[in-house]
Amino acid sequence: MTDHSLRGTEPSIVRTALENRDPLPGTTGFAGAVDDRLVRDVLGRVPLFVDEAPDVAPANRAWAFEPTELEEPTLFPAGAAAAVDGPLPEPESQWSLPDPEPAEPDAALEDLERAIETATDAVRRDDRDIAVAFSGGVDSALVAELLDAPLYVVGFPDSHDVEAARTAADAMGRELTVVDLEPADLERAVPEVARATGRTNAMDVQIALPLYLVGERVAADGFDALAVGQGADELFGGYEKVVRLDHRVEAETVRGAVREQIRSLPEQLPRDVLTIEATGLEPVAPFLHDTVVEAALRLPDELLADEDERKRGFRRVAAQYLPDEVAGRDKKAVQYGSLVARELDRLARQAGYKRRIDDHVTKYVAALLGDDETRRD
Incomplete structure (x- = not known):
């Protein structure tokens, strides 16, 4: 059991991590209050918000795990610890992301396989009914295989993800539940996602919608938790930009660029965690366990x-458990693979928010929330 004011682990583990300045103490993240100090782990895997309303003094400032509970919610920095009534600290002021020397390839692969097994063993020990958000890609397929949990895919009927999930499930000899979407599902879910996450920009909403809609079905089917492959692209080199080393990254090496992507997780993960929690489910992300990160x-x-292959080491581990055709698969980003981005754009244009309007989908989201006064015609 964890303290009601701390999520993710036990207070004793956080106290030891504070004392030793250990950024990866063997958890899947944590945040909350311990001994009158607010804390949030180095990767920001558990959301934590403080009220930054201008008329609220730090001594009276509230904090919460959900942005909806605060007037002016601001993310507490990842890797930080500070007095509950003190000023906001800088990110990584208490814990910083380790920067170890690279291991020899064979040893690195052995460590990674052992770490993934450790992380999934920890999930299996918990008494929860878990389903997997399954896209047919290697990330969610490995989660599904190691957890031996039911598979759910969400998307519009002609989407890449639905077809990829079907063929991957067939190759794995697994049953698959398909959550077919209609445009009305997006119209209904957009305000719920935006309110739960505190985000209205088009990209965040497009990414969150498939998670929310598959989570709704999983919760309705009686499950307690939704397992996802989140973190694999950031941790293992899944993005084109880490190979190209173009203007989107500052690093001059692939390894440095991957590290940049890992450090982007504290901004992304709250969206995904809050989205899944809004469906009444607990998010489970085995690849974000400290042992896997290390x-x-x-x-x-x-x-x-x-240029030939992304996530090479991860795929080699996955190939120990999955058919080669699944372990070697690339995937589309969920908002595109599910066709949610396409259909949300179509809904925005049908509502009068034409593409000539700057950020027209974001303005459409605001309109569904009742917050937009943009002239559409």
């Missing part, structure tokens, strides 16, 4: 990505 940070360049 192993990922030690991967050398040749086990990350190049």
Whole structure:
């Protein structure tokens, strides 16, 4: 049991991590209050917000795990610890992301496989009924195989993700539940997602919608938790930009670019966690366990990505459990693979928010929330 004011782990583990300045103490993240101090783990895996309303003094400032509970919610920085009534600290002021030397390839692969097994073993020990958000890609397929949990895919009938999930499930000899979407599902869910996450920009809403809609079905079917493959692309070199080393990254090496993507997680993960929690489910992300993060940070360049293959080391581990055709698969980003982005754009244009309007989908989201006064015609 964890303290009601702390999520993710026990207070004793956080106290030890504070004392030793250990950024990866063997958890899947934590946040909350311990001994009158607010804390949030180095990757921001558990959302934590403080009220930054201008008329609220730090001594009277409220904090919460959901943004809806505060007047002016601001994310508490990842990797930070500060007095509950003190000023906001800088990110990574208490814990910083480790920067170990790369391991030899064979040792790095052994460490990664062991770490993934440790993380999934920890999930299996918990007394929860878990389903998997399954896209047919290697990330969610490995989660599904290791947890031996039911598979759910969400998307419009002609979407890439639905077809990819069907073929992957067939290759794995698994049953699959397909959550077919209609445009009305998006119209209904957009305000709920935006309110739960505190975000209205088009990209965040497009990414969150598939998670929310598959989570709704999973919850309705009686499950307690939704397992996801989140973190794999960031940890293991799943993005094209880490190979190209173009203007989207500052690093000059693949390994450095991957590290940049890992450090982007504290901004992304609250959206996904809050979305899943809004359906009444607990999010489960085995690849974000501290042991997996540690192993990922030690991967050398040749086990990350190049022009021929991304997530090479991760795929080698996955190939120990999955058919080759699944372990070697690439995937589309969920908002595109599910066709949610396409259909939300279509709904925005049908409502009069034409593409000539700057950020027209974001303005459509605001309109569904009743917050938009943009002239559409």
